[in-house]
Amino acid sequence: MNTRHLRTLLAIHKYKTFSLAAEKVNLTAAAVGQQVVSLEQELRAELFDRSTRPPTFTPQGLQVVEMANKIIRLEEDTKLSLRGDLVSGTLMIGSVRSSAVNVVPGAMVKMRSKYPDLKTSLRIGLSAQLVSDVASGHLDAAIIAEHISIPQHLTWHPFLDEPLWLVLPSDMEVRPLREMLNEYPFIRFKSAVPLANVIDTELSSMGVITHDVAEVDTINALITCVRSGLGIAVVPEMFLLEPEMANLTKVEFGTPQISRKIGIVERINNPRKVVIEELHNHLAMQCGPQGIPRTGTASS
Template structure:
């Protein structure tokens, strides 16, 4: 199997046609067709539905595309390790949809200053898929929350440990303790299959509180908007309060002692050519988290 064929396959998918892919990989359209026919013959399967315009990948084609990404990424990493050029190429990152997602754009911007020749590719997905992709080497690292069942081949390092707050409009907070507020005020619930929602629900159950739910949201940003507009009260992580409108809210510790949640990076347990780059990425994330940033422990050397 020729890696040129795999790059051509990825170019077809990226650019949407054989013709535009030919321009991208600097060959003729007929050469692109020949490469794809040769790849199909070698694999013994049809990769494209050529009757459609533009041609679309078959089910087997989608599998080969995933394989191509993996092979080309491993080739790039191996070349970087052998030549010593560990700050070039592509850093493949993933992240869950978290309220900490806002940290990533400026962190990636800072990474470009440190590694101007490094391209960073970010993929948003669920934690199960991200962990599997890191374990398989399809991603170099990913941002996920704690309390997850991890593969033995990956490790998790927190960069953020932050408190959870009960937030209320000022007119609802007067003279009442958190338990009373939770039991009597309209409550906007964070409803999502993620560790943060489970953490909040578990603490509410331990407090013996039955909330007066008026809405269920799967986005912390949406919850913030509802509370700011006076719809009710809720529980959010500290990072969600870093917006000007939140200054008018009352925040009270959630839990006794106050509950915290952690977010961190997963990466492969064994050292790789990207280990030093991932360490720098973690350090920048931790610094961006301010007082709640968690320094990296036992970081591998390299890069």
């Protein structure tokens, strides 16, 4: 299968029309059409619905686009690996909306200063989708929490181990933990992410019944509610390091205090392994005392 034809197909998918794709890949519109026909004949499938203007991808065509992405990425990684030049090209990174987002930009800047030929692209999303994209090769690696199922051909290494805190407005009296959780108005973190499950599991194990006054889906919104005096909430430590959080009172959550880990998931045979290990260590440094440097020991 000719990879030039696959690149043309990806250009059509990106730019939506044959004519615009032709400009981007420096071909005539007729040549683009011939490449598409050649692909269709080789695959024995119609990739486009030509009854529409411009032609649109058929379900089979979209399936081939998915395959083409993987093949082109594998080709590029193989060439880089053979040249020993894995610090060029584009490093595709995904990240959950978590404490990690606060440290990722600084780590990416460090990588850029050391490897000026390496471009980095960051995409924010949910853990399950990010893991799927790493497995399929759409991402080189992703930053996710530990409490998620990891496929066997992927590996996960933590770079952050942060404690969880119960936070309350400064004018609220500090009392025993279970007493506060049972009696004070509680702002619940309600989101389809592992952290929410960690908090709910600990609350259940403590046997408390919270008096919920709000449900929010981001930690920043959670902290805003606490700062306004609405109630108490459980948050990870990295979100409490900003100066404006100094007026909040914090109490260890759990007995003993529980924590959650954030790490990098990647493919086991990732040709960009060395670069990702370095990114890991930059992230760990950005996390301060809670950072976990990469030791080379795999965890899955």
